[in-house]
Amino acid sequence: MTSLATNGISLGVLLRGDLDSLTTWLSHWNGRRLAFCLAVIFIGAGCYGAAMGMWRAPLQALYVAIKFPLIILLTSLANALLNAMLAPLLGLNIGLRQSFLAILISFTIASAILGAFSPLLAFLVWNAPPLSATAQASATYSFIQLLQVVIIAFAGITANVRLIQLLRRFSTGRAAASRVLFAWLAGNLFFGSQLTWILRPFIGSPGLAVEFLRKDALHGNFYETVFRSILYLLTRK
Amino acid sequence: MNIDPIPGNVPPTIPPRTPISPAPGLQKLGENPEEREPIPNMVVAIEAVLRQPRRIMYQLRQPGSGKLIGSMLLATIICILVYGLVVGSFSMHDQLWAAPVKLALGLLLTSLICLPSLYIFTCLSGSQARLAEMVGLLSGLLMLMTLLLVGFAPVAWLFSQSTNSIVWMGVLHLLFWFIAVFFGLRFLEAGFSHTQARSAAGLNTWIIIFVLVAIQMTTALRPIIGTSKTFLPTEKRFFISHWGDNLEKAAKDSRSPD
């Protein structure tokens, strides 16, 4: 990828996990670096979202291209204060801005990876039969879903590996960095899951209209649904 | 036979206040110069409780710690009112003011109820801390706890807007509260470890009392999440039976057809 070698800003720096540079980024932040990260998130996650949604319809592609980056940014913002408080409590002495930017950097890395995989996903979707009720039961659909899970997991794991390397730079011990990462992950996953639930659909359903949000978006939540499903499986009532 | 012959009636001298020395292996408070910097206002206190808790513990031992305690209590009240607003946003209307008021009142009442036993239990454990210092450590606990609750506020708000289940929201708020109080109690225990106490058994017992009183207070001041015609409940209940009834009702509602 061509590096945007302006004022030391480079996607390569992020993806390589150049710790000296990243430590400098966190310690001496500026508007350009922030704008760069936001741009990568919007473009990378947006492209991936578009590829995800295009199987249903072009309009769905547009909607998901907006929603996917929105989830990342809203999760970072909503949990910013909590993450900033948990860090020093768990042994990592960094401030609000640094903790927010560290998480933003990890999401930037994930978005860059997702953006890189978006042409691949788009190509697969283009080759797949159109999304329909029968298609949902087919091997192709299952394969594409599985591939998406693998891509998102790969992007997430890579981003978090980079993040923990960065956190270890700021902490006195590896244990503190691990604790903080675990706490941030738990908080972000908890909030992010519910936000994703509210902002559904992403792939879409052939039986339902293409909508930005479902009409019952604010009814119920992800965990209640999971709990009821488990209860149903166990009791069959 | 008597070992110690009884002399004339001379009142015993109260032993001079021994300087508080830390337990072996524990760094003395104030050894780090950063800890000796005074805490002038609430914002610095908030920063310090998160990043330099020892600084707060040291400053609580200095003359004029009342101002610091006042700042911490003010921060506590502000934070709990903010969180209360989020809690009240589940039911809206009257709960938007009732929930913050009840949470603030409940927290302060819980602290007042438990403060005498905190001081006595810690004295019994051999702690050299004065009452003012224990009040300060308790204020620090409350401030840290409510700060974390404010951190959880966006998450709580999101779930408040996307569910109708009182039970679910109750469980969620309790979970956040347990996490917040864990860190608050950790601060208190860290402060207590510097007071030359011989044992932590008294403090540990007090912690159980504090948690139980706080939980019961939420039931005594109900409803905090749901709605009601009256500000306070007309029926007295204990939290276990209140929770049990709510869970039963929720289970019945989920089984009945829509």
Add this chain to the structure above:
Amino acid sequence: MQALPVFLRADPSTVRQWIADWPSQFVWFCVVSILLGAGCYGLVIGSWRDELQAVYTGIKLPMVLLLTSVGNGLLNGMLAPLLGLNVTLRQSFLLVLISFAVTAVLLGSLSPVALFVIWNTPPLTGLTRLWSVEYGFLQLTLATFVAGAGIAANMRLLPLLRKFSRDARSARNVLLAWLATNLFLGSQVAWVLRPFIWDPAGPSQFIGRQYFKGSFFETVFNAAWRLIHSF
């Protein structure tokens, strides 16, 4: 008030010095602590019934502690040297008084918590019975506080007894002996001075005449006998 934390924190060597010097102020300090601490707790537990019961129990609970100390003073004073503790009668009395003072101070500090428990308990009504759940819960909770305070006080007493004894075993034996005698007399004193929380038989009285009939242990024995026979 400054003396209270000093008293609570004091290590056994310091307390031993106080006992050896025998200041009358120290005795009065313990007595006042018992009156105030146990009195507060008594006020609270009686308040579930009504204000009059609160006043009565506020007087009776410290009386239980003080009468037990005084009633067993001679016996405890004799048992101590017999079991290897080298103290005089006055010193043994003061040691027991110290443990009761610690108990009373603990109970006093728990009075707000007890008041909170009572505030949350369904109030006494015409339908409340001795076997009602709320009464049972209240009894259990308040008794747990008393038991906890007593245990803590006795744990404070043991290291103090060790300062006066030849060995740890003597100190332990004396503690057990004093516990047995105090529990024995204290149970009966409490039985006679009841009720503390509530008497369903009628309005609040300080002590009813009927309470001088029978004893705690007779009642326990009869109840056990009935239970065994019911099988």
